Structure formats: structure tokens, C-alpha cells
Amino acid sequence: MSDAPLNSAIALSRTRTDRARRWRTIRPLLTVYLPVLPFVAFALFPLYFMLVTSLKSNAELYDVGSVPFWISRGMTLSHYGLLSADTPFWDWFANSLIVSLSATVISVVLGVLAAYPLARMRFPGSDSFGVAVFITYLVPPTLLFLPLTSVVNWLGLSDSLWALVVTYPTFLVPFCTWLLMGYFRTVPKEIEECAMLDGCNRFQSMFRILLPAAVPGLICAALFAFTLSWNEFLYALVFVSPAELKTMTVGVFSELIRGDIYYWGALMAGAVIGSIPIVIAYVFFLDYYVSGLTSGAIK
Structure with missing residues (x-):
């Protein structure tokens, strides 16, 4: 009797097991972390904006043409x-x-x-x-x-x-x-x-x-x-x-x-x-x- 059907079944079972394992690894990322990410960004944005503003030079800070969300002319203390x-x-x-x-x-x-x-x-x-x-x-x-x-x-x-x-x-x-x-x-x-x-x-x-x-x-x-x-x-x-x-x-x-x-x-x-x-x-x-x-x- 050929072992081909048995080997195919074993390979298919391993494939399904690997897929299930990968899904268990990925599922928290899709169902927990990604949905929460916008709320985390919303909560942390004021702290980020304060830090960026405090490290900008006055020339960049009072330039209406500069982007307020990052530092483009170097940091200063x-x-x-x-x-x-x-x-x-x-x-x-x-x-x-x-x-x-x-x-x-x-x-x-x-x-x-x-x-x-x-x-x-x-x-x-x-x-x-x-x-x-x-x-x-x-x-x-x-x-x-x-x-x-x-x-x-x-x-x-x-x-x-x-x-x-x-x-x-x-x-x-x-x-x-x-x-x-x-x-x-x-x-x-x-x-x-x-x-x-x-x-x-x-x-x-x-x-x-x-x-x-x-x-x-x-x-x-x-x-x-x-x-x-x-x-x-x-x-x-x-x-x-x-x-x-x-x-x-x-x-x-x-x-x-x-x-x-x-x-x-x-x-x-x-x-x-x-x-x-x-x-x-x-x-x-x-x-x-x-x-x-x-x-x-x-x-």
C-alpha cells in the first residue's frame, strides 16, 4: 500500500497547525494592539508636542512656515x-x-x-x-x-x-x-x-x-x-x-x-x-x- 495519502494527511495537518499557531501569534496584534493604537496616539500626542516645542529654537518656533509637529532646524536646550x-x-x-x-x-x-x-x-x-x-x-x-x-x-x-x-x-x-x-x-x-x-x-x-x-x-x-x-x-x-x-x-x-x-x-x-x-x-x-x-x- 502506498504511503502517499498518509503523508499528505500529515503534511496537511502540520500546515493547519502552523497556520493556527501563526494566527494565535498575530491575533492579539489585530484584535487588541491595533484598535488601541489610535487612543494611545491621541493620549500621548500632547506630551510629544510639548517636548518638540520645548526643543525648538525661537527662529523655528515663531516661523509661520515651519511644520509644528517636528524639529527641522536642530534641537536646542x-x-x-x-x-x-x-x-x-x-x-x-x-x-x-x-x-x-x-x-x-x-x-x-x-x-x-x-x-x-x-x-x-x-x-x-x-x-x-x-x-x-x-x-x-x-x-x-x-x-x-x-x-x-x-x-x-x-x-x-x-x-x-x-x-x-x-x-x-x-x-x-x-x-x-x-x-x-x-x-x-x-x-x-x-x-x-x-x-x-x-x-x-x-x-x-x-x-x-x-x-x-x-x-x-x-x-x-x-x-x-x-x-x-x-x-x-x-x-x-x-x-x-x-x-x-x-x-x-x-x-x-x-x-x-x-x-x-x-x-x-x-x-x-x-x-x-x-x-x-x-x-x-x-x-x-x-x-x-x-x-x-x-x-x-x-x-
Whole structure:
């Protein structure tokens, strides 16, 4: 008997197997990466445009005939030098870092202390209070800075970084509380009950049992608070006047826009440097951020 039909069947089977293997390799590219590519390009384009603009010479930057999307006459770092030499940019950077870190720590601590009883204890009005906390977050900051101005002046904190450290938690604590409430509810109560049976009180069970299990939620809340504090503009503009105490968002705006003259290269250089801490934070903690945000949202 000839082995030709058997060899043909084996060859056909191998061909189909190879095609299936190649399709399994190519399919993610066609069904996942290519559809997402336009959204990635849309999200990254502002960063690309800022970087390109900050590296262009003034001659090319103000030439209406040049293409704005790439560099055709050579790169320059003069705009970054202008920031460092002619403005107290790094003082602004340090001020923003101090205020953002301080407000983030305060907001997360207060958010934990507020979210734990709302998520774990049952008392009259607990559900209504939780909704009220979230509604408080929805109040626009533009409606709050006028009464907060009176509070800051009464405390004697005007024209100081403490004015921002005190006022930023007014819009950070409500959302951190709401987010942590949702995440705390995803942690089983039984592990805390076991700890309390072994002799822990409420605070000990919270700090030793619940918080280590809720690290993704805490990181999510901290990233959110840090991002909002870092990018905040209105309170920093109203409450702090001295140039050396300004945050980066206000300092770059006030010093590099003079009347109808815009120093676009230096503005974009400041925006690029200002984006670095946020990018670093999200690169290192993105998985925790997504886990904490989705777990708190679906509960």
C-alpha cells in the first residue's frame, strides 16, 4: 500500500497547525494592539508636542512656515536654560512637591479615618453620610475659594505654603474617603473579626489587618490626591502672592506670559519637567492604581 495519502494527511495537518499557531501569534496584534493604537496616539500626542516645542529654537518656533509637529532646524536646550537662569523655576518645583506631598499624606490619613467607620460600622445615618461625603466632592472649588480666603486670613496663613496645605484637603478628603469606602468593603470582614477574637481592638485590627490588605486602594487614593494637588491652579493663585513661594503651575504662568508675549518654548519646557513626577508615579504604581480604582468602583 502506498504511503502517499498518509503523508499528505500529515503534511496537511502540520500546515493547519502552523497556520493556527501563526494566527494565535498575530491575533492579539489585530484584535487588541491595533484598535488601541489610535487612543494611545491621541493620549500621548500632547506630551510629544510639548517636548518638540520645548526643543525648538525661537527662529523655528515663531516661523509661520515651519511644520509644528517636528524639529527641522536642530534641537536646542536654551528654553530649559531660560527656566533655570532667569526664573526661580526649581523653587517653584520644590514648593509644588512640598505642598503636594503634604496635602496627599494629610488627605489619605483623614480619608482612612473617615472611610473605615463608614465602611465597617453600622450607625444611624451612615449611608446618608457616605453619600454626603461624595456630594461634597462634587462642589466646584471655584465656589469654595471665597469662604476659604476668610478662613486662611483668620488663621494667619496667607502668602505661605501652609495656606495650600490646609486648603487642598477640602477637595481631596471627600473623594479619598469615597474611594477607600468602596475598597474597604471588598476586604472580608472575617479577617478583622478573627483578629478581634484574638484580642485586637478596632484600631489595631484596622492598622494591622485591614490597611495591609488595602494597599492598592491606599496607593490609588494617594496617586489621585497627589495628581490633583500637583496640577491645582486656582487656590495657589489666590492664596500665595510672593514669587519665591509660588507653585510651579502658577509661577510658570505668571512669569512666562507677560502681556501679549508668550514664551512658548519655556512654557512647554516647564510643562515637560512638570509632567515628570506624575509620569514616574504612575509608571511605578499603575497596577495598584487600576486595581484600587476598579475594586472601589464596582463594590
